Amino acid sequence: MRLSNLADYAVVMMCAAARHCGGARTSASELAAETGLPVPTVQKLVSKLSSAGLLRSTRGAGGGLQLARPAAAITVADIVEAVEGPIALTACVEGEDCAVGADCHMRPHWPLINDALRGALADIPLTQLAQQRELA
Numbered sequence: 257m258r259l260s261n262l263a264d265y266a267v268v269m270m271c272a273a274a275r276h277c278g279g280a281r282t283s284a285s286e287l288a289a290e291t292g293l294p295v296p297t298v299q300k301l302v303s304k305l306s307s308a309g310l311l312r313s314t315r316g317a318g319g320g321l322q323l324a325r326p327a328a329a330i331t332v333a334d335i336v337e338a339v340e341g342p343i344a345l346t347a348c349v350e351g352e353d354c355a356v357g358a359d360c361h362m363r364p365h366w367p368l369i370n371d372a373l374r375g376a377l378a379d380i381p382l383t384q385l386a387q388q389r390e391l392a
Contacts, residue, residue, distance in 0.1 A: 257373070263339045265293055266301050267385065270335050273311065274327040274386035281320030301339070308338030327386060333377035343374040 259267075272290045276282045288298040302321060305311040312324040323330065337343060346366050348354035354363065 257345060259336065260340060262297075262301070263336050265291075265297055266305060266335050266339045267332060269293060269298060269301050270305065270310065270323075270330065270382055271386045273321060273323055274330075274382045277323060277327055281314065281318070281322050283320050287321070305335070305338050308334070310334060310338055323382075327382040330382040331378045332380040332382075332385070333374050335382070336377060342370075343377065344370050345373065 268291050269287055272287050273282060284298045284302055285295055287293070287302075288295045291298070302311060302313065306313050306324075309324050310330055311321055313319075313321055333343065344366070346354075348360070348363055348366070354360055
């Protein structure tokens with residue numbers, strides 16, 4: 257499994273936003289500067305992450321962006337799903353056509369596999385990723 261660039265960038269951006277926790281607000285341009293991501297990409301992600309209830313955007317003086325809930329309550333699964341939709345390794349689980357069709361013996365098992373993958377990503381809180389680590 258490989259995340260799309262947009263999902264990867266969303267995790268990077270949310271980590272940067274999490275480092276502004278404690279009531280501090282930031283802006284899309286500040287997040288772009290901190291992460292090295294293009295401003296239009298950050299703006300697109302802000303829209304997706306806000307719609308998913310992970311970021312809160314406030315307009316006007318004193319406005320800006322902040323996490324919509326504590327970083328400890330946001331997981332990698334939440335972020336990936338905000339950008340990619342439900343975590344699923346195969347398209348057939350989401351109702352799309354399968355090349356094998358009715359003869360597929362794996363189809364009943366994919367939800368179990370997808371749930372395990374989602375569970376693993378849900379066990380990683382944003383706080384764990386947002387910690388600054390010294391590079392060796």
